[in-house]
Amino acid sequence: AQSVTQLGSHVSVSEGALVLLRCNYSSSVPPYLFWYVQYPNQGLQLLLKYTTGATLVKGINGFEAEFKKSETSFHLTKPSAHMSDAAEYFCAVSATGNQFYFGTGTSLTVIP
Amino acid sequence: DSGVTQTPKHLITATGQRVTLRCSPRSGDLSVYWYQQSLDQGLQFLIQYYNGEERAKGNILERFSAQQFPDLHSELNLSSLELGDSALYFCASSADVGQFFGPGTRLTVL
Numbered sequence: 147a148q149s150v151t152q153l154g155s156h157v158s159v160s161e162g163a164l165v166l167l168r169c170n171y172s173s174s175v176p177p178y179l180f181w182y183v184q185y186p187n188q189g190l191q192l193l194l195k196y197t198t199g200a201t202l203v204k205g206i207n208g209f210e211a212e213f214k215k216s217e218t219s220f221h222l223t224k225p226s227a228h229m230s231d232a233a234e235y236f237c238a239v240s241a242t243g244n245q246f247y248f249g250t251g252t253s254l255t256v257i258p
Numbered sequence: 259d260s261g262v263t264q265t266p267k268h269l270i271t272a273t274g275q276r277v278t279l280r281c282s283p284r285s286g287d288l289s290v291y292w293y294q295q296s297l298d299q300g301l302q303f304l305i306q307y308y309n310g311e312e313r314a315k316g317n318i319l320e321r322f323s324a325q326q327f328p329d330l331h332s333e334l335n336l337s338s339l340e341l342g343d344s345a346l347y348f349c350a351s352s353a354d355v356g357q358f359f360g361p362g363t364r365l366t367v368l
Contacts, residue, residue: 178355189260189348189359190301197355236301243355244314246291248301 148173148239152249160257165209165224167252169237172218179220180238180246181211190236196220207231232256261285262360264349270366276337279363283330283351289313290332291357292324296345307332339367 153168171177178197182190194205201213207230211222220237237249261284271277283290292304294317303316307326318324321339326332336343344367350357 180356182359189262189361190350190357191260192356192358195356240355242314244289244306244308245316246303246357248293248303250300 148177148241148247150237150239150247150249152235152237152252154252155250156253156255158255158257159227161229162226165222165227165231165254167222167235167237167254169211169220169222169249170218171220171237171239173239173241175241178240178243179211179213180240181205181209181220181222182236182238182248183207184234184236184251186233193222193235227254227256229256229258260358260360262349262351262358264347264360264363266363267361268364268366270368271339272368273339273341275339275367276335277339277365279334279336279347279349279365281332281334281349281351281360283332283349284353284358287351287353287358288330289352290326290330291350291352292318292332292334293348293350294345295348295362299345301348304334336365341367343367 149172151170180195181193196213204210240246263282288309291306304318306314324334346362349360
């Protein structure tokens with residue numbers, strides 16, 4: 147069985163500060179891991195994904211995430227927050243690429 | 259724009275009714291996924307179709323059903339609607355690992 151835990155349903159950062167959104171997963175097999183962003187009244191947009199290979203994954207809009215198997219984590223980071231980063235962020239896991247399990251989401255607020 | 263289209267954008271109906279939500283995947287994508295997003299349940303995977311056949315099933319109620327047609331578009335049928343079925347329903351498609359989401363259909367059951 148797979149599951150995702152996103153620590154912190156709300157995160158606030160100042161513009162220009164580091165963004166760190168936490169995601170821990172549970173999976174009985176090597177997982178596929180994803181981060182999605184959802185802006186108000188829109189669908190989810192894929193930010194980045196880990197399938198195999200390099201554990202540091204770079205995505206769109208300056209975001210990156212690192213797969214740490216020993217910690218069962220896939221935290222999302224961005225060195226410098228921008229006002230346009232304010233949105234809901236979802237971490238997801240899949241063991242097969244067919245069935246996906248999403249976390250409950252983290253709402254990111256960027257303070258000017 | 260993800261390339262995935264969903265209709266209608268909004269749907270308002272009454273309890274006990276039946277509705278059909280439609281999804282057209284990105285060109286060339288064979289897989290279609292349906293999700294329900296509500297405030298109390300979060301984003302829940304409902305069902306996946308691959309090239310017309312059911313591939314995976316999640317938390318889909320028996321009152322709900324889906325199908326994927328030869329042209330690869332998909333429909334999600336919701337029947338005997340209850341107030342608790344009010345939610346955003348998303349469709350996603352993929353050709354590889356990772357999904358592209360449509361803009362969603364907001365269903366309101368009164």
